[in-house]
Amino acid sequence: MSMSVGSESGTDDVMVEMNTTPLIDVMLVLLVMLIVTIPIQTHAVKLDLPINNTPPPQDVMPEIVNLEIDFDGTPIWNGTPVSSMAQLDRYFQESAAKPTQPEVHLRPNRLAKYDAVAKTLAHAQRLGVTKIGFVGNEQYIE
Helix, strand or coil: CCCCCCCCCCCCCCCCCCCCHHHHHHHHHHHHHHHHHHHHHCCCCCCCCCCCCCCCCCCCCCCEEEEEECCCCCEEECCEECCCHHHHHHHHHHHHHCCCCCEEEEEECCCCCHHHHHHHHHHHHHCCCCCEEECCHHHHCC
């Protein structure tokens, strides 16, 4: 079986062969792009980075202040009831002024009003106390 390229009768016949030129062009472009991008992926820059010579931090336990809010809204600073908000503000100012600020562990009573706890937190934030954490949250789990 053979195929004729031209017709002897002069009529145009349908060409059965597939034109592979565009396919080869696309494959060559993809091959060139692959060859060009491979060295970029494996390129590395050698740097001499400085060595860290600082000593490890000392394991010093921070000072802890226990602040409780009683059921009637009375703040208790390290076991001592605070008589006024001005006195509590002085405690907060003293804590904020220290070079290593102590951690304030806030333990509100389950029956304390939200307003008393929110006011205490607002005073602490306004006076620069940043290390505040809630403790004793297990009393709220039912």
